Amino acid sequence: MITVGIIGMGRIGKVHTTSIATRVQNARIKTAADPFMTEETAAWAKSMGVEHTTKDYHEIINDPEIDAVLICSSTDTHSQISLEAIAAGKHIFCEKPIDHDVARIQEVVEALKGKNLKYMVGFNRRFDHNFRAVQQAVAAGKVGKPEIIKITSRDPEPPSPEYVKVSGGMFLDMTIHDFDMARFLAGCDAVEVYAQAANLVDPAIGEAGDIDTAIITLKMENGALAVIDNCRRAAYGYDQRAEVFGSLGMAAASNDSASNVQISTADGVTGEKPLFFFLERYMDAYGREVSEFVDAIVNDTPTPLGVEDGLKPVLMGIAAKKSLDEHRPVRIEEVL
Ligand SMILES: NC(=O)c1ccc[n+]([C@@H]2O[C@H](COP(=O)([O-])OP(=O)(O)OC[C@H]3O[C@@H](n4cnc5c(N)ncnc54)[C@H](O)[C@@H]3O)[C@@H](O)[C@H]2O)c1
Numbered sequence: 001m002i003t004v005g006i007i008g009m010g011r012i013g014k015v016h017t018t019s020i021a022t023r024v025q026n027a028r029i030k031t032a033a034d035p036f037m038t039e040e041t042a043a044w045a046k047s048m049g050v051e052h053t054t055k056d057y058h059e060i061i062n063d064p065e066i067d068a069v070l071i072c073s074s075t076d077t078h079s080q081i082s083l084e085a086i087a088a089g090k091h092i093f094c095e096k097p098i099d100h101d102v103a104r105i106q107e108v109v110e111a112l113k114g115k116n117l118k119y120m121v122g123f124n125r126r127f128d129h130n131f132r133a134v135q136q137a138v139a140a141g142k143v144g145k146p147e148i149i150k151i152t153s154r155d156p157e158p159p160s161p162e163y164v165k166v167s168g169g170m171f172l173d174m175t176i177h178d179f180d181m182a183r184f185l186a187g188c189d190a191v192e193v194y195a196q197a198a199n200l201v202d203p204a205i206g207e208a209g210d211i212d213t214a215i216i217t218l219k220m221e222n223g224a225l226a227v228i229d230n231c232r233r234a235a236y237g238y239d240q241r242a243e244v245f246g247s248l249g250m251a252a253a254s255n256d257s258a259s260n261v262q263i264s265t266a267d268g269v270t271g272e273k274p275l276f277f278f279l280e281r282y283m284d285a286y287g288r289e290v291s292e293f294v295d296a297i298v299n300d301t302p303t304p305l306g307v308e309d310g311l312k313p314v315l316m317g318i319a320a321k322k323s324l325d326e327h328r329p330v331r332i333e334e335v336l
Pocket of ligand 1 (some may be wrong): 007008009010011012015033034035036037057072073075077093096097123
């Protein structure tokens, strides 16, 4: 049994609190911290078995009884809190991205050197039952040598312009999950990125300086070509699919829906829409993710993702932005 603290009690902090409380037997949450902790959130946390709530995350960092922290606060705090938690000897689960700034991520990489600490980054889609099955089929050689990887990732509805302004841009906020998925499915890094993008969904996103629709192509180290298609709006719900095509065949994952029932009538054939958004689609994946983090600490085994897995998709996102700005393919080594 390990003792954890949760830093940040917004959407994702509550998701991880729920997972630990309901399905992780070998961890207890001692403290949850958020500077904007409301009475309602504190009461909810206590109802989930959290023993103590505070507005100051240093109470978690300075508590010798706490073995691990989950950093679920706003992105601009992740690298600083990571550095403080490493100095205090805590194992860390950090939500994506570690930072938008490569130099700040490198500071975290450096701080971890020589320390016997686990550091896992929250790329939850690796723990989705569908995508994991595709990755396992590819890794087992069932599709042969990977040649084409296709990732479709479209949100049901766009975020607010206020969110867009602090998000780091679509490539670092949304596509970052797909960059990680390309690495996960290919089993290697990307070497080159080419991005085409537009503001087609909401003019306010364009006014906030971002794009909302993109096609990104990647060349992977193993020679495979990957294509990611993104949109901040899909009329039919959260569209999350992936396909790996190789010399021996293809592995493909389609969307999850509430049921797989098809209703056929004289007018046509209809079925359920995909599950609405990430909280619906990935709740089970979030549970597996945090459970595997805790198991890695308890059993002293490697975490499924490490700090380098946090850095690489950020490099891909920066390369994609450079590609868009300069209208050319950009090699990852250019942004190192
Ligand atoms: N892996 C995923 O699928 C996924 C999904 C959503 C969000 N995220 C990531 O999780 C992070 C949080 O996103 P969210 O959607 O939960 O946002 P949110 O705005 O709902 O919650 C963030 C919380 O952090 C708190 N906070 C800010 N500074 C803090 C500090 N110094 N100490 C403690 N708490 C602090 C805020 O008060 C807020 O309650 C972001 O980095 C985001 O990229 C990941």
